[in-house]
Amino acid sequence: MRAVPVPEGADVAVAVLDAESGESASYGDGRFDTASIVKVDILATLLLRAQDEGRRLTATEEAYATAMIEHSDNDAASxxxxAIGRAEGLDAANERFGLTRTEGGEGTLWGLTRTTAVDQLTLLRQVFGPGSELDGVSRRYLSGLMGRVVRGQRWGVSAAGDGSGWALKNGWLPREATGLWVVNSIGRVTVGGRGCLVAALSKGNPTWAAGIALVEGAAVAAVSLFGVEDAAG
Structure with missing residues (x-):
């Protein structure tokens, strides 16, 4: 993977899957606070619970899900x-999804869920399939919301694509104790008709903008492993 400039004191991890070949790669095995990327996991858990109960989401649940994913609304996420049973419910679903190093945040602190880039790639495989615990209707619903995030939140892994098809969720969190930023991005991008799943996580960024630049650079570098390095220019 091509070198990515990392701000002093910052850390980054990235994982990528080429949907065409099934090949995957990763860099960095540290655990990161999720911030708002956990909202994908929250909705995946809710959808799995609904499937188990033999039902679809209620109109109220769908309203919250739309606000949570498309607008990153925190009240809806809470x-x-x-509704999913907080960390206990998330962790139980993640065991079924195959996430092995993700732990739900304590109490109401869903944004402090801890995860790895490889686990987030595993989650993306559940969202985009095949071989998912989620059925086709659930996958299309969740990925559809990720493809309609508001314009101001269309940064991150989308930088690695050609703009012809993407679906993503970003997360960002300034840490009060240090003033440093957690900035994460997960999703699916398309490059010349070829799909890639990408998860880029970072922490210790001096600014929000520096974090965005870091995860975008990591996503572009990761996708370049599959011979599509001119995806983002």
């Missing part, structure tokens, strides 16, 4: 966090 409501659905409670």
């Amino acid at each position: 409501k659905l966090w409670r």
Whole structure:
């Protein structure tokens, strides 16, 4: 993978899957706070619970899900966090999804869920399939919301694509104790008709903008492993 400039004191991890070949690669095995990328996991958990109960989401649940994913609404996320049983519910679903190093945040602190880039790639495989615990209707619903995030949040892994098809969720969190930023991005990008799943996580960034630049650089470098390095220019 091509070198990515990392700000002093910052850390980054990235994982990528080429959907065409099934090949995957990763860099960095540290654990990171999720910030708002956990909202994908929250909704995946809710959808799995609904499947188990033999039902689809209610109109209220769908309203919260739309606000949570498309607008990154935190109040909606808190409501659905409670609906899934908080960390206990998330962790139980993640065991079924195959996430082995992700742990739900304590109490109401869903944004402090801890995860790895490889686990987030595993989650993306559940969202985009095949071989998912989620059925086709659930996968299309969740990935569809990720393809409609508001314009101001279309940064991150999308930098590694050609703009012809993407679906993503970003997360960012300034840490009060240090003033440093957690900035993460996960999703699917398309390059010349070829799909890639990408998860880029970072922490210790001096600014929000520096974090965005870091995860975008990591995503571009990761996708370049599959011979599509001119994806983002």
